[in-house]
Amino acid sequence: MTPQEYDYLRDFLRGQSGLDLSDDKRYLVEARLGPVARRAGIADLSALIGALKLGGDMKLRTSVVEAMTTNESSFFRDRTPFDHFKDVIVPHMLQKRATKRGIKVWCAAASTGQEPYSLAISSREDSRLNAWHLDILATDIAETVMDRGKAGIYSQFEVQRGLPIQLLVKYFTQQGDMWELDPSIRRMVRWQKQNLLANFTALGRFDVVFCRNVLIYFDRPTKTEVLSRIADALEPDGYLILGAAETVVGLSDRFEAQPNCRGLYRPLPKSAVVPAMPGLRAVGQVA
Structure with missing residues (x-):
């Protein structure tokens, strides 16, 4: 994933969900989107970002957003x-x-x-x-x-x-x-x-x-x-x-x-x- 591809992904996520990724979160992107690419039969993250740029696959776009949004929760969290x-x-x-x-x-x-x-x-x-x-x-x-x-x-x-x-x-x-x-x-x-x-x-x-x-x-x-x-x-x-x-x-x-x-x-x-x-x-x- 090139710096330009990472910048595109940051803009995509900000526009879709408000998520503001910092420069040091590339490891998080790779950990969470690697499985998304594999499930979709996409070779790597560069190809995944290329597919996002095409804009037609709404299921893929949704999968990327859901994978990157944090869903941490617990009962009576922070009482x-x-x-x-x-x-x-x-x-x-x-x-x-x-x-x-x-x-x-x-x-x-x-x-x-x-x-x-x-x-x-x-x-x-x-x-x-x-x-x-x-x-x-x-x-x-x-x-x-x-x-x-x-x-x-x-x-x-x-x-x-x-x-x-x-x-x-x-x-x-x-x-x-x-x-x-x-x-x-x-x-x-x-x-x-x-x-x-x-x-x-x-x-x-x-x-x-x-x-x-x-x-x-x-x-x-x-x-x-x-x-x-x-x-x-x-x-x-x-x-x-x-x-x-x-x-x-x-x-x-x-x-x-x-x-x-x-x-x-x-x-x-x-x-x-x-x-x-x-x-x-x-x-x-x-x-």
Whole structure:
């Protein structure tokens, strides 16, 4: 793979998924796309990139994007966001949504489903939410990982990562060396393919958006654009939850951080956004 071919692949992935590959990720490309080329009967990565340039093979293009996007996930990953949901978000919603008794949640880049299912299990375990409806939408760009999530079947290794033993026994049934999630929990989650680079206004508005460990793979302008559109998708008193290594600082002026709650943000009304002074950039505006 020549430097020019690597540059083409970087541009292709950025345009298709927002993934921003650095100069030192050639080893990752070779490790992940080598198997894609072999499955497609393509000789090597140079030939694979040549096929991408032709643009006609949509299955190949999808396979490349899915192979390069990171699908790391685990149950109750980085426990803090789920504590925020239980300790901060639920009390607020119990007060503000008492009439409709429902909470709409969007888990963006949901991968194989551990995050939305963790939320579903949490709500089932929370007696305050008895007779409430938690509407969870799980989206991802990769159909293959979503298919795994819809099935709700996980390996011993996957259920051991973050899932307390009492919840494993309560909500999973062992099938040989795999574990199947209770159908009542699976039914709490709706699945839909969604690229965060594409327009997502049709998804509706949400009380809570989980968008964790996604922005770190985007370049700065893409992060700013995605955050702006998430702000538009949130109810005025909604919440955004980002990953531990992510922030809106320097990227968006559409959110305010919640004190003492790492990764938790509230949307600001557009009227509260301070316009930039002439000759200056607004916070989050990219030159």
